[in-house]
Amino acid sequence: xxxxxxxxxxxxxxxxxxxxxxxxxxxxxxxxxxxxxxxxxxxxxxxxxxxxxxxxxxxxxxxxxxxxxxxxxxxxxxxxxxxxxxxxxxxxxxxxxxxxxxxxxxxxxxxxxxxxxxxxxxxxxxxxxxxxxxxxxxxxxxxxxxxxxxxxxxxxxxxxxxxxxxxxxxxxxxxxxxxxxxxxxxxxxxxxxxxxxxxxxxxxxxxxxxxxxxxxxxxxxxxxxxxxxxxxxxxxxxxxxxxxxxxxxxxxxxxxxxxxxxxxxxxxxxxxxxxxxxxxxxxxxxxxxxxxxxxxxxxxxxxxxxxxxxxxxxxxxxxxx
Amino acid sequence: xxxxxxxxxxxxxxxxxxxxxxxxxxxxxxxxxxxxxxxxxxxxxxxxxxxxxxxxxxxxxxxxxxxxxxxxxxxxxxxxxxxxxxxxxxxxxxxxxxxxxxxxxxxxxxxxxxxxxxxxxxxxxxxxxxxxxxxxxxxxxxxxxxxxxxxxxxxxxxxxxxxxxxxxxxxxxxxxxxxxxxxxxxxxxxxxxxxxxxxxxxxxxxxxxxxxxxxxxxxxxxxxxxxxxxxxxxxxxxxxxxxxxxxxxxxxxxxxxxxxxxxxxxx
Numbered sequence: 001x002x003x004x005x006x007x008x009x010x011x012x013x014x015x016x017x018x019x020x021x022x023x024x025x026x027x028x029x030x031x032x033x034x035x036x037x038x039x040x041x042x043x044x045x046x047x048x049x050x051x052x053x054x055x056x057x058x059x060x061x062x063x064x065x066x067x068x069x070x071x072x073x074x075x076x077x078x079x080x081x082x083x084x085x086x087x088x089x090x091x092x093x094x095x096x097x098x099x100x101x102x103x104x105x106x107x108x109x110x111x112x113x114x115x116x117x118x119x120x121x122x123x124x125x126x127x128x129x130x131x132x133x134x135x136x137x138x139x140x141x142x143x144x145x146x147x148x149x150x151x152x153x154x155x156x157x158x159x160x161x162x163x164x165x166x167x168x169x170x171x172x173x174x175x176x177x178x179x180x181x182x183x184x185x186x187x188x189x190x191x192x193x194x195x196x197x198x199x200x201x202x203x204x205x206x207x208x209x210x211x212x213x214x215x216x217x218x219x220x221x222x223x224x225x226x227x228x229x230x231x232x233x234x235x236x237x238x239x240x241x242x243x244x245x246x247x248x249x250x251x252x253x254x255x256x257x258x259x260x261x262x263x264x265x266x267x268x269x270x271x272x273x274x275x276x277x278x279x280x281x282x283x284x285x286x287x288x289x290x291x292x293x294x295x296x297x298x299x300x301x302x303x304x305x306x307x308x309x310x311x312x313x314x315x316x317x318x319x320x321x
Numbered sequence: 322x323x324x325x326x327x328x329x330x331x332x333x334x335x336x337x338x339x340x341x342x343x344x345x346x347x348x349x350x351x352x353x354x355x356x357x358x359x360x361x362x363x364x365x366x367x368x369x370x371x372x373x374x375x376x377x378x379x380x381x382x383x384x385x386x387x388x389x390x391x392x393x394x395x396x397x398x399x400x401x402x403x404x405x406x407x408x409x410x411x412x413x414x415x416x417x418x419x420x421x422x423x424x425x426x427x428x429x430x431x432x433x434x435x436x437x438x439x440x441x442x443x444x445x446x447x448x449x450x451x452x453x454x455x456x457x458x459x460x461x462x463x464x465x466x467x468x469x470x471x472x473x474x475x476x477x478x479x480x481x482x483x484x485x486x487x488x489x490x491x492x493x494x495x496x497x498x499x500x501x502x503x504x505x506x507x508x509x510x511x512x513x514x515x516x517x518x519x520x521x522x523x524x525x526x527x528x529x530x531x532x533x534x535x536x537x538x539x540x541x542x543x544x545x546x547x548x549x550x551x552x553x554x555x556x557x558x559x560x561x562x563x564x565x566x567x568x569x570x571x572x573x574x575x576x577x578x579x580x581x582x583x584x585x586x587x588x
Contacts, residue, residue, distance in 0.1 A: 018330050018385060024376045051372060107380050114413045118372045119382045173546045209325065236327040 007041060007138055008220045012227045012241040016206060017234045025056040028204045028240040029063035029129075033071050039142075042070035044133035045242050047152065047204040049176060052128035053119070054105055058179055059129040061098045062091075066133045073145070074135040084189045087147055092182030099179045102127050126180025132170075132202040136246050137194055144197060144246075147189045150175040153211060154202040156192055161218075164192055197246050199223075206239025220245040324537035326455040326487035328373070328387040334455040335389045335406060335442060336370075337435055338363060341463035342394040343426035346497075348464070351564055355497050356422045358565050359462055363392070364417045366572040367409070374409050384410040391438055392417065395431030396424035397469060405438060427470035428463065435459050436480055439490065443483055453486035460572065461532075462562065464497045465525045477532040491534040493558035495571045501526035506561055509548050509570055514556025533557035547573045 015026045027048030034041050044066045048055025069090060073082055080086065107123075109116050130150030137144050146165065148154055151173050156164045175185030203214060207230075217223045223243050230239070328334035340363075346356040367390070374387040386408035394400040402418040439457060459480065467473075483490045499505065503522050506512045514536070518527045536544060536556050544552055548570040549560070562568035 016329070018376070021330070022376060022378045022383065022385070024378050024383075050376075054377060105380060107377070107382065109382070112384075112413060114368065114371060115375065115382055115384060118368070118375050121372070122375075171542065173542070236329045236332065 007136060007244055007246045009041065009043075009242065009244045010220070010223050010227050011243070012203075012207075012230055012239065014206070014230070014235060014239045016236060016238050018236075019238060026238050027055040027059055028206070028238040029056070029059040030240050030242055031063040031067040032242065033067045035071055035075055039139045040071065040074045040135055040137050041244065042067045042074060042133075042135040043200075043202075043242050043244065044070070044131055045152075045154075045202045045204060045240050046129045046131040046133075047150075047238070047240070049128035049130065050237075051122070052125060052178070053122035054102060054127045055129060056127075057102050057105070058098060058127035058177065059131075061101055061179075062094070062129050062131060062177055063133075065094050066131065070133060070135045070145070074137055081191075082145065082189065084147075084186050087187050087189055088183050091149075091177055091187060095177075095179055095182040099126065102179050124180075126178045128176045128178045128184075130176050134200065136197065136200060136244055138246060142194045143191045144194045144200075145189070145191050146200070147187050149177055149183065149185065149187045152202070153204070153208065155200075155215065156190075156197055157199040157201065157215075158196050159198045161198065164196065165190060194246055200244040200246075201241075202243075203241040204237070204239060206235040206237035207241055208237075214241070214243075217243075324456060324488045324491075324539045326453045326485075328455055330385045330387055332454040333387050333389045333408065335391075335457040337391045337393065337438060337457065337459045339431050339435055339459060339461045340392065340394045340420065341396075341426055341428070341431070341461075342400070342420040342422050343396040343424055343468075344422055345426070345464050345466070346422040350497065353565075354422065355464060356420060358562075358568055359497070360417060360419055362562070362565065362568040362572045365569050367412055367417055369573055370409050371413050384413055386410050393431065393434050393438075394418075394420040395427065395434065396422075397427050397430070398424075399430055399434040401434065406442065425469040426463075426467040428467035429470035429473045429476060431461070432473040432476045432480065436476065439480065439483055443485070456485050456488040456491055457483075458491045458493060460493045460495065462495045462497065462568075462572075463529075465501065465523075465529065467525070472528065474528060474531055481534060488537065489534075491537070491558060492532055493560070494529045494533045495560050495562040495568065496526065496529060497562045497568065498526075499561075499563040501529075502561060506563075506567070509567060510550045512549060512551060512561075514549065514552040515559045516553060516555050516557070530557055530559055533559040 011030055013028065013030050018024070019026060027050055029046045029048070030044070032041060032043040044063045046059035046063045048059035052058065107119060109119065130152050132148040132152040132154035134146035135144060146154070146156055148170060152170050154165065154170065155167060158164050169188045172185065177183055201214060207214060213226065217226060223245070227241065326332060340359060342356060347354045350358050370388045371384055374385045375382050376385055388409040389406040390409060390412055391406045392403060400420065477492055481489055481492055501521055501523060503520055515521065515530060518530050521527055521530055534557065536558055538554065541552065541554060560571035562571050
């Protein structure tokens, strides 16, 4: 089966300087999954709310749930087209499991009563996250789906570089997903024909200062170079990025040499940016899925944390078992 | 110079609370002395900063020194119970000082003490590691009328001309009075803020307006988030504190410094 499509993605994931110094957890979570035929990539970037109770739990849990669900929705669409209210129903239905994960954490307090009050106050409100997620369906005539909640940085650029999403819906700090209440506010959702898409970009607050640079990038190679340059930088907030170019126009050979899937990435250098050949080469046969297998086996590393294997999306959860 | 720097342990936000503790602050405000209302609101805002500075390391909460706070009281003298800035993790252990209202109001003297504090601190800012420290914020609480000393206006202008790489020093005024606004506030949520002198009555209110910095665009969202949800661009950092709720909301806006309050459950 001729796909007639290709895609390339870049990600970046790094703790804030403060979290690196203290050993606190990265409250961002990124996740992606490629379907077995290599035609659909699902992704999510969740930014755990720093002032909430154990924000990393909401972000990691929701990232895993969303990516698994998105892949399912893309491959086997629900009888009724997914809408913002139905997505909200799904999100609300996941809160109970999320709450169980939160309740499993045992917090030890020191003697400072004010600090105890801070933590108890957070606990009452649960673990919170905002997110931007979606799937890019590269099948002929496919439509891609994007969904988001809260104050996030996400955009889908058309072939002409124009943004296709209304970013004014990404500014409300009150909108978020929580383990206590499910959705606070309603998620936003949009379908876009994949043919129209030049690039999908999502990043978290830690990269806010270079937003202009990130959005101004012209091609996947430039994207990869910029992300590489981030490797040595210090961030005041956890920093994550996921960028997808559904039509990079490179050949399989170029992809293999220029942007190899680097399986030798050492665990002690976990946050080196990594480029992924999602589907190098247009018109490749679907049966030739060797690159995709490799992709799905990619390990995802977190600094000071255990290696997480991406083969089955559920296996990343819980993140710190 | 765009007020986007974040409050972190390496680049803490510096906030100076300058509190009028003259005799008039003993007058009642909703059944309590004004100074008690101020102390309670200050305690809440310190708690708020603690919340924004608390992280979990393993299963242990830890307060990071993301804010450095100075609390000055002034009447005919200046009282500095902490001897300058104290980091929020230390403040969590000591709590907020209590002041006894007495004497006359020498606002100029108060701002002189602020300038001295900034003199000690600002020269060191340039050596801070990137990203740069947030611009310092001076939060002045008063029932408005000074009756001793010179006008502080020129001095405050000088203070506002000092800057870090993030932007010039910000001066906020919280007025504990219900007579300054020509149109009384009907609700916190609908109040658009103060954008011109014409919205104020009385020469002291106008002077406070002139002292107050314009709200930086990057702080607007945060201030709206914390309660003044209809505040308009171009408004000054000048808030009413005529009742306990207003005062608390006004003070919590100081958490806009360093942008950390955008992600919090505390409200």
